[in-house]
Amino acid sequence: MPCASCVWHVHYLMEAENPDDIPKIMHWINWYSAMSFNALLNRKGHFWEQRYTCHGFPNSDKERALNTIRYIHANPKAAGMREGFFYDFSNYGTYEQLTTDGITQWHPAFFELGTSLEECADKYKGFCRRYKPRKKGPKKSNWGKRILRGILSKVPKTKVSPGQIPLPFLIEKIVFIEIPAIAQTAINFIKANRFPNYSVGL
Template sequence: MARAQRLLPSGCSFHITLRCNSRQFLIAKTLRRDVLLAVLKKAKQKFAVKVYGLCLMANHLHLLLKPEDPKDLPRLMHWFAWYSAMALNRLSGRCGHFWEARYFSTPIHPKDHRRMLNTLRYIHANPKAAGVRKGFYDPYSNYGHYIRLQSDDISEWSPALCPLACSSWKGPRCLIWGVIPRDTSAESACAVPKGSNNT
């Protein structure tokens, strides 16, 4: 039976889950996670993609990506899985499949701010839910990028947070995080679009 074709709607972000083969704990070690972050940086240079969310767990990873062209997502993920598997197998002296056969992807419409925020919350809550951390902060998640205003050189601030930031902090955070141009007023640029789920 043929595989179901992926939904790749234009303008959408995608929540990606990629699991280690047989759900083994193959990326529990920090060196392996560092390799994954390096491969993700390389993928950003190779493909036109924005990384809004990321969390590396011991046997799987979560990404929230927005490719410039959604049709590039399968190529991007194929390259990421291939390159990271090659590097990690070489590092650990193993051979064979590193990742499960397919990654899971769920499209998120650009105006569905609530779903985007819930997805980010889910991604960042993974270490706490697994009992690895007491709070949300984890060195292999981009939660600190949002909360502590720390750049990780990989991820970008999700535009879904802009209306929330403007209402909570009166706009300056939107300028700090570079979500809107500096010559535009924060309040007008961060206004929630008509018809969005945040009205």
């Protein structure tokens, strides 16, 4: 179980209908997930490693999309956490095994790798095996912070801050089974993306 001082990070590849909404989306995701995981793990304090950084590109840039997806899938391996690309909290298995986890949507660039899904999966697997991580930190941008600050400045002072809003499932004691929808989604995700023939006991 994570210790009270542990911090975490995660990678997303997402497309918003309105790119200007990304700061608000990320604010909500980071706040809600941090509050939820802290409650489930019976811990307090910062959960995520640091404020998010965002790098946008046109959805039509297929090469950039594939490189980004591969970077995300290779992250646990590059960090020395795994020898291969399979990881419980990565959707790599959905791309290689063509499984369905109920969350992942294959990027259009994935479909252009071959004439069948099996060929796309096989070529993506080879594409990942050729990955060589680069030791280069991303250029930080504070544009999201500036936009969010402008939004929050318009909120009335009497309104309860997001950190004080109770989560919908926070009762007296948090038990994982008390949020079956979230629990079942997590189980389905892990089952679909695990290494083949590896059982899951949750």
